Amino acid sequence: MTAERTELSVVVERVGKRYGDKVVLNEVDLAIESGTIYGLIGPSGAGKTTLVKMLVGMETADTGAVKVLGRRMPNLSLLQEIGYMAQSDALYNELTGEENLQFFASLFKLRKNEQKERIGYAAGLVNLANELKKKVGAYSGGMKRRLSLAIALIQNPRLLILDEPTVGIDPELRLSIWNELLRLKREEGKTIIVTTHVMDEAERCDELAMVREGRILTRGTPAKLKSDYGVHSLEEVFLHAGGRRQ
Numbered sequence: 001m002t003a004e005r006t007e008l009s010v011v012v013e014r015v016g017k018r019y020g021d022k023v024v025l026n027e028v029d030l031a032i033e034s035g036t037i038y039g040l041i042g043p044s045g046a047g048k049t050t051l052v053k054m055l056v057g058m059e060t061a062d063t064g065a066v067k068v069l070g071r072r073m074p075n076l077s078l079l080q081e082i083g084y085m086a087q088s089d090a091l092y093n094e095l096t097g098e099e100n101l102q103f104f105a106s107l108f109k110l111r112k113n114e115q116k117e118r119i120g121y122a123a124g125l126v127n128l129a130n131e132l133k134k135k136v137g138a139y140s141g142g143m144k145r146r147l148s149l150a151i152a153l154i155q156n157p158r159l160l161i162l163d164e165p166t167v168g169i170d171p172e173l174r175l176s177i178w179n180e181l182l183r184l185k186r187e188e189g190k191t192i193i194v195t196t197h198v199m200d201e202a203e204r205c206d207e208l209a210m211v212r213e214g215r216i217l218t219r220g221t222p223a224k225l226k227s228d229y230g231v232h233s234l235e236e237v238f239l240h241a242g243g244r245r246q
């Protein structure tokens, strides 16, 4: 299979990364098809964030290659095409929610009315439409997460990379965010990459890669992983894969 035939949005080839003496990623390969939701799961410190930062162009690989939307990363020209929600919120506390959204929208090539429409859409999606006039400094942790997610969506990117997007978000809103992610995939053909510790979120992914100690231990659809390990839940896959190998 070639990248052209299967329309891969992301190709990671034999990527290695170390910080000082510590090997954080080791010979990582990844191929993510366009129009799918791909989940990276694995214990804390496994290397998931480092990997997604490479996809965004915020980290560079020591060895190997990272290609996103057909171009070798890092590549500034892809910023418009990639929406990124980091694990820690990078927001302006002195500005209101709306001003934050306007600021990030202004970084992209959006016409004025398009900008307004995107801000309305993104704020509505994360249920912040009535909180936009408040300063972000007065937001709760969950509200800040929600605003960060809205910012990741602001320029209507083809590829969404979300690092633990629903931490601190209540179950009802979590469900509606997931419904919207599924709709974005289905109706708009977006490619979505999420890291998560939440197994019912992992169930909603088309494909999963389990990362541990900088390596991908196993990968496949949720159903395939469960059948490979002869178990009924992804939690059990997680425990089996994490505990018994390497």
Ligand SMILES: Nc1ncnc2c1ncn2[C@@H]1O[C@H](COP(=O)(O)OP(=O)(O)OP(=O)(O)O)[C@@H](O)[C@H]1O
Binding pocket: 019, 024, 042, 043, 044, 045, 046, 047, 048, 049, 050, 051, 087
């Ligand atoms: N800038 C850095 N300098 C040194 N070590 C780092 C740096 N960034 C990450 N690490 C180390 O790299 C390893 C992988 O970290 P990473 O954040 O990628 O893991 P993770 O799988 O995303 O974990 P979590 O689920 O807790 O977010 C950890 O041991 C971490 O301490």
